[in-house]
Amino acid sequence: MFCIYGAGGHKRGAHGHYKAWNTLTCIKGRCHICCCKGVSENYFILDNPCMFLMLEPVTGM
Incomplete structure (x- = not known):
């Protein structure tokens, strides 16, 4: 488990994992997530805290 707190408006992450699946949730406040793969952005x-975003391992990069 990784916890990020007090980041304010600072960018965090900006990398992918080649073998690990990741599940993101925001237990307090709001998190804006940008998932980029090549020219595609979501x-x-x-x-x-009941919402989760599951990210599969990065492939084809």
Whole structure:
């Protein structure tokens, strides 16, 4: 488990994992997630601790 807190508006992450699956949730406040693969970008907002975003391992990069 990785916890990020007090990041304010600072960018975190900006990398992918080649073997690990990741599940993201925001237990307090709001998190804006940008998933980029090549020229494709998908944006998500997590603002409820019951919401999860599952990220599969990075392939084809």
